[in-house]
Amino acid sequence: MIVAVASGKGGTGKTTVSASLASIWPAPVIAVDLDVEEPNLHLFLNPVIRDQKASYIDIPEIDEERCTRCRACTDICQFKAIGIFGEVVMTFPEMCHGCGACWTICPENAIAPGKRELGQIVTGQAGPIEFVMGRLRVGEAMSPPLMRNVKRHLGLDPTPPDRDIIIDAPPGVSCPAINAVMDADVIVLVTEPTPFGLYDLALAQKAFAPLEKPMGVVINRADIGTRDVHRHCQKTALPILAEIPYQRDIAEAYARGQIITEAVPSVRPLFDALVKRIAGLANPPSPSEEVCHA
Amino acid sequence: MREILILSGKGGTGKTTLTAAFAHLASNHVICDLDVDAPDLHLILQPDTHTTEAFESGHEAVIRPEDCERCGTCLDACRYDAIQGDDPPVVDSLKCEGCKLCVALCPADAITFALNHCGDWYQSESRFGPMVHAQLFPAEENSGRLVALLRQQARAMAEAQGRDLILSDGPPGIGCPVIAALSGVDLAVIVTEPTVSGRHDLERVLELCRHFKIPAGVIINKCDLNLDQANDIKAYCRTQHLPLIGELPHDQVFTEAMVQGLTVTEFRPEGIGAAVEAVWHAILKLGAKPAPAKDQAAIG
Numbered sequence: 001m002i003v004a005v006a007s008g009k010g011g012t013g014k015t016t017v018s019a020s021l022a023s024i025w026p027a028p029v030i031a032v033d034l035d036v037e038e039p040n041l042h043l044f045l046n047p048v049i050r051d052q053k054a055s056y057i058d059i060p061e062i063d064e065e066r067c068t069r070c071r072a073c074t075d076i077c078q079f080k081a082i083g084i085f086g087e088v089v090m091t092f093p094e095m096c097h098g099c100g101a102c103w104t105i106c107p108e109n110a111i112a113p114g115k116r117e118l119g120q121i122v123t124g125q126a127g128p129i130e131f132v133m134g135r136l137r138v139g140e141a142m143s144p145p146l147m148r149n150v151k152r153h154l155g156l157d158p159t160p161p162d163r164d165i166i167i168d169a170p171p172g173v174s175c176p177a178i179n180a181v182m183d184a185d186v187i188v189l190v191t192e193p194t195p196f197g198l199y200d201l202a203l204a205q206k207a208f209a210p211l212e213k214p215m216g217v218v219i220n221r222a223d224i225g226t227r228d229v230h231r232h233c234q235k236t237a238l239p240i241l242a243e244i245p246y247q248r249d250i251a252e253a254y255a256r257g258q259i260i261t262e263a264v265p266s267v268r269p270l271f272d273a274l275v276k277r278i279a280g281l282a283n284p285p286s287p288s289e290e291v292c293h294a
Numbered sequence: 295m296r297e298i299l300i301l302s303g304k305g306g307t308g309k310t311t312l313t314a315a316f317a318h319l320a321s322n323h324v325i326c327d328l329d330v331d332a333p334d335l336h337l338i339l340q341p342d343t344h345t346t347e348a349f350e351s352g353h354e355a356v357i358r359p360e361d362c363e364r365c366g367t368c369l370d371a372c373r374y375d376a377i378q379g380d381d382p383p384v385v386d387s388l389k390c391e392g393c394k395l396c397v398a399l400c401p402a403d404a405i406t407f408a409l410n411h412c413g414d415w416y417q418s419e420s421r422f423g424p425m426v427h428a429q430l431f432p433a434e435e436n437s438g439r440l441v442a443l444l445r446q447q448a449r450a451m452a453e454a455q456g457r458d459l460i461l462s463d464g465p466p467g468i469g470c471p472v473i474a475a476l477s478g479v480d481l482a483v484i485v486t487e488p489t490v491s492g493r494h495d496l497e498r499v500l501e502l503c504r505h506f507k508i509p510a511g512v513i514i515n516k517c518d519l520n521l522d523q524a525n526d527i528k529a530y531c532r533t534q535h536l537p538l539i540g541e542l543p544h545d546q547v548f549t550e551a552m553v554q555g556l557t558v559t560e561f562r563p564e565g566i567g568a569a570v571e572a573v574w575h576a577i578l579k580l581g582a583k584p585a586p587a588k589d590q591a592a593i594g
Contacts, residue, residue, distance in 0.1 A: 008332050010466040011306010015491065037467035038303050038498060040491040041408070078353065078394050097394030138501040138582035141438065141470040144435075171305040171466050172331040175435040178388055195552055196310065196334040203332055207432030224549050251544075252328050255520035 001282050002156070002165045008200030010171035013220035013244065016254055017100045018168035018259040019044035020255075020271050022129050028163045029129055034150060034180040034214035036119060036134035036143045037169040040067070043257045047124030047131035055134070056115035057098040057142070062089050066110035073102035073111060098145060118146040121153050124273045130163065143176045156183045173200070173207035181208055186282045187215045188241065193225035198232055205238065214281040216241040218274065220290040239281070295452055297445075297460040297479040298581050299328070301503075303495030305466035307487045308515040311548050312570065313463035314338040315557040317422045319574045323459035325420060326448040327427035330413065330440045330473040335463045340555060341418035341425045349413040349428065349443065351436040352392040353383045361404035368396035368405065388433060415444060417451070424451055441465070441474035445579035446530055459542065466482045476502065481581040482510040488523035496527065500536065511537040511580050514572060516544035538582055542566070 004097055005018045033041040059075070060082060067089055075081050081096035082089070082133070093116050099165040103111035119136040134150040136143055169180035181187050187208055193203040201217070208215060217233055222243035233240050244250070244267065253263035261268050300313045314335060315520040317325045327335040357368070359382040369377050376389035377396065385405075397405045412435065415428035426448045430437050448460045462479070465471040476482060482503050496512065503510040512531050517524045524541070531538045543566070551561035559567040586589075 007305075009305065009334070010332075013302060037469045037472075038305075038495040040304070040494060043490045045493055075392055076398055078392055080304065091331075097391055097393060099391055099395055099397065100371075101393050101395035105398055106372065136469060138468060138472075138498055138503045141473050143467075143469045173333045173432045174430055174437050175433070176467075176469070177331075178433045182388060194549055195337045195555070199334060199337055200332045203432055210433065219342060224546065226553055227342075233374075251519055255489040255523055 001186065002167065002184045002281070003171050003186050003188060003260045003278055004181040005188045005190060006169035006177055006181050006204060007171055007190045008173055008204035009191065009196055010195060012192050013218070014171070014190050015040045015044060015168055016220070016260055017190050017218055018166055019259045021275065022166050023259050024268070024271055024275060025164060025166065026275065028155065029159040030163050031063045031126070031129050031131050032150065032154065032164045032165055033133035034147050034167050035138045036146050036150070037170060037176075039133045039135050041168045042122070042131065042133055044259050045126040045131055047129070047130060049122060049124040055118050055121050055146055057096070057118050057145045058100060058113035059093045059096040059098060059116045060102045060111045061114035062091060062093050063110045063112070064089055066108045068108055068110075068258040070107065072105050072107060076101045076105055086282050095143065097142070116135045116199045118142070118149065121150055142168065144179045147176065151183065166278040177204070178207065181213070182211060184213055187211075187213050187277050188218055188278065189215060190218045190220055191229055191272055192221045193219055193227065193229040195228075197225070198229050201229060205236065214284070216277065216281050218242045218244065220244045221246040239277070241281075242270055244270065263268065270272065295449070295458050296581055297459065297462065298481045298483060298577065299462045299475055299479045300333070300483050300485060301464040301472065301499055302466060302485045303468060303499030304486070304491050307492060308487045308548070309485050310334045310338070310463050311480075311552065311558065312485055312513065312515070313461065315460055315570045316557045316577070318549065318559045319571055320422070320459060320461055320556045322457050323423055323461050324448045324452045324457050325423060326444055326460055326462040326570050327425070328441050328444060328462045328471070329465040330428040330430045330437050330444070331465060331470065333427055333429060336418075336427055338552065338553070338555060338557060339420040339422065339425060341420035342414045345417040347415050348411050349415050349430075349440050350409050350411050351439045352410045352412065353394065353407045354387055354390050354392055354410050355394070356394050356406045356408060357385055358404050358406060359370040359384055361402050363402045363404070365401060367399050367401065371395050371399050399465040410434070413440055415440065415447070417447070424455065426451060437460060437465070438470035438474035441471045445475070446500050468498050472499075473506070476508055477506050479508055481577070482508050483513060483577055485487055485515050487516045488514060488520045488527060490523070493523060493527055493530070497530075500534065511539040511577070513539050514541045517541040519544045536582070539576045539580060540569075542569055544574065553567045
């Protein structure tokens with residue numbers, strides 16, 4: 001089973017939930033940080049790092065001798081990554097999306113794939129938890145290609161490995177967030193009961209709905225703000241999987257980099273119930289079972 | 295004209311809450327929400343939108359089944375695994391990068407390459423002045439281009455109306471939209487919090503500011519959450535020659551104000567509101583002075 005922990009709004013508690021879930025997960029688990037721009041999961045799981053390797057995207061390298069300045073590449077490139085100015089051919093590596101269109105169509109075979117570093121793929125071990133993180137190189141604009149490389153490294157495509165996976169997703173609802181949740185069996189949306197939390201939760205629901213995955217909500221700091229998030233979940237039939245209370249000791253444990261299920265034992269039952277509900281979302285009871293329960 | 299951008303790296307440190315308060319306190323400014331993915335500033339400013347424009351950017355490949363000859367060329371060529379199935383193959387719009395390779399290679403010319411309407415952007419009037427903002431449609435891409443467009447519009451609006459400050463709420467992270475928001479601004483105000491995550495993300499966003507040679511200063515929000523971490527961040531700022539603009543406490547009044555649709559400076563003008571006002575004056579002071587050559591070197 002692959003569980004993606006996502007949110008829309010940043011800072012609602014994705015990493016808190018991901019780290020806690022990983023630490024109490026009842027089966028072998030890989031914790032994956034796909035918030036490659038600002039990965040934080042390692043600060044809580046404290047893995048022993050086994051390997052860090054650079055990850056690359058293919059970009060064009062032009063053989064100026066062979067190039068006839070025919071402009072086939074500049075015509076097809078949708079990302080303004082190649083320009084021809086008079087007789088001068090220039091590439092803009094940081095603009096390239098690595099699609100390969102230029103070297104595929106070049107009639108002179110004058111373009112070969114080179115590479116640009118996207119960042120690193122870091123792997124390690126935190127007790128029984130296998131740990132994988134993507135970390136974007138500072139200055140690199142594109143996070144989805146690195147996320148794709150992390151997923152390839154994990155073997156999400158085509159066959160998931162024989163372990164459960166918990167993905168800590170980036171905030172937002174655009175391409176990086178979609179990339180992080182698209183392979184999941186269950187999406188857990190973490191929100192807070194404030195106007196910002198509600199607005200961004202609704203955006204996330206709308207963004208992820210076309211994926212047709214089971215989704216549920218964890219309301220963090222559940223007793224601040226208003227009841228509007230609760231009402232919204234009820235209205236849109238979005239199950240509330242857990243409510244984490246607002247407590248100073250939870251916030252302080254988080255600030256120190258502690259896993260809250262370990263630092264604040266009173267929240268442990270809440271997360272045990274969350275694990276069960278996530279499993280229930282992934283494998284909903286068949287209609288006949290539902291009749292029995294009714 | 296000066297552009298001040300509120301940033302954080304980590305989400306949820308209080309960027310938007312503080313930007314809204316600064317929008318209240320600033321004068322002769324244009325307000326700009328550059329978090330086009332999950333914009334929240336309008337929830338507090340509740341502006342009246344007078345102009346809505348479509349944001350069209352990038353293309354998306356769509357295979358016409360009636361023209362497709364099922365040759366499989368597109369399936370093999372796509373480096374994003376965005377094309378699946380064979381009778382007929384279908385493009386997964388969520389995976390399509392809009393690179394046009396399949397369109398160029400299709401021997402039957404069976405792939406349409408349509409311009410993508412991926413969001414809307416707005417010109418609005420708020421109780422604190424004019425505002426430029428946008429909403430990228432959920433699951434869309436090209437947020438960096440939309441951010442660049444908003445900044446261009448904000449500058450045009452400021453010039454047309456003789457306004458000398460653009461105050462922008464930035465997106466979280468350090469990727470594409472943040473780079474588009476950051477490049478060329480006069481000052482980046484980084485809002486952090488005294489948590490291990492806040493500290494970690496502060497370092498990365500600061501590195502990004504240096505990469506683009508943007509002067510930066512730091513606000514420690516929720517500073518009483520963990521005094522050790524707060525002191526650690528202060529020490530870090532000193533060693534990095536990074537101005538500490540101010541500190542604000544962890545207080546439920548921020549949430550109470552948000553629930554009322556008010557800035558904290560409207561909701562509680564004394565106490566917390568006054569503290570936020572002092573921070574704003576410190577930002578103006580920092581933003582007004584041209585960085586001396588030595589500091590510039592430290593930042594760059």
